[in-house]
Amino acid sequence: MAPMSNKATHPPDTPLYPIREVSRLTGVNSVTLRAWERRYGLIRPQRTPKGHRLYAQDDITRIERILQWLNRGVPVSQVGDLLDQPETVEPPAPASGDWESQRQQLQGTIESLDMARLDPLYHQSLALYPLSVAINELWQPVIMNLEAQWENKPDALVRRTLEAFLRNQVGIRLHHANQATRGPLILLNSMPDDPGPLWILMVALVASEHGYRVQMLDRNLPLEDLPQAVSRLHASIVLLTSGQSESDHYIHDLLPQAAKGLNVPVGVCGNVARLRENDFSSGDVHLLGNDLPQAISRLRPLLRESGIL
Missing domain, CATH: 3.40.50.280 (Cobalamin-binding domain)
Known part of the structure; x- marks a missing residue:
């Protein structure tokens, strides 16, 4: 998987959203958001001192791009390699997917x-x-x-x-x-x-x-x-x-x-x-x-x- 370009930290004045709000905004449930983070490293939210996840707007934009690739038939295992590519890049051929x-x-x-x-x-x-x-x-x-x-x-x-x-x-x-x-x-x-x-x-x-x-x-x-x-x-x-x-x-x-x-x-x-x-x-x-x-x-x-x- 290609290295991730988004950072886990953001400027101090960046609005941050809890996972429940991100789930409401994107339609992706919290279980899935945590799985994308833990299993594939697709997103990297900040953490509060108590360990609660906080997401910035660029995290939400990244989640929306993940959804776009998934809805085009790309398996989640291949999405990480595509996130940092130009949006015009074609998804892999079905034969190369899983x-x-x-x-x-x-x-x-x-x-x-x-x-x-x-x-x-x-x-x-x-x-x-x-x-x-x-x-x-x-x-x-x-x-x-x-x-x-x-x-x-x-x-x-x-x-x-x-x-x-x-x-x-x-x-x-x-x-x-x-x-x-x-x-x-x-x-x-x-x-x-x-x-x-x-x-x-x-x-x-x-x-x-x-x-x-x-x-x-x-x-x-x-x-x-x-x-x-x-x-x-x-x-x-x-x-x-x-x-x-x-x-x-x-x-x-x-x-x-x-x-x-x-x-x-x-x-x-x-x-x-x-x-x-x-x-x-x-x-x-x-x-x-x-x-x-x-x-x-x-x-x-x-x-x-x-x-x-």
Whole structure:
């Protein structure tokens, strides 16, 4: 890694920010900021006499540049060599990155049922990367690849083991996040042909990170029960997802009809949105896309447009 050019000390009159404020300003959680510092030396904040981190504006600018490289698909292990290069420098070719090796490692760990290894891989991925990057570059591609394999050669044991692991991890995260926010409540439901909750768990993670409260139903709730569920749970939006294309009757008839009977918006995201991107003509059903962080970012304008926010 190239030597760092930014200094750990700054002029006395430089404004300094605590880690919580830097996290709010940049959208990078404090766990990730500390991991970038300790593991890769990407940032070097000052310390108070009690050891608390303080960041200057050039640290914040550096964090923003790190995010730019990560969002261009560069693994965190390569970012240090690029930070001091001109902004016009092209990122390394995908073949020279380690995303593919990380995906292979994660998928191999899942398929070998090595749960002792899967736990640290999961937590490491969420510590080293903003959640949107971890989902887009690692977890979503692996889940899509596994589901494609399972179509031809089902492996119920691997699927259910992975589902149980993620249900536990995401459930813990949702429990604490729901208590810590007053954001709008998303009623998150799977579609009828989805064989398991892998997609809904990924959507729940991203939605929670964006400040929403999430009521996750990882088994399909029939469409006719949605009005009562929205009313009793005080949901602000219904979000549906699936790893399958779902039936024509469901997509063209049942879902639009159900959406008309609800007084909150209905959104569709995940792999079904990619597979059915040309099949949603009803204005009552909002196609949010297959890029999960981007799909969730589209909710707030939709809620404002509907008069809920």
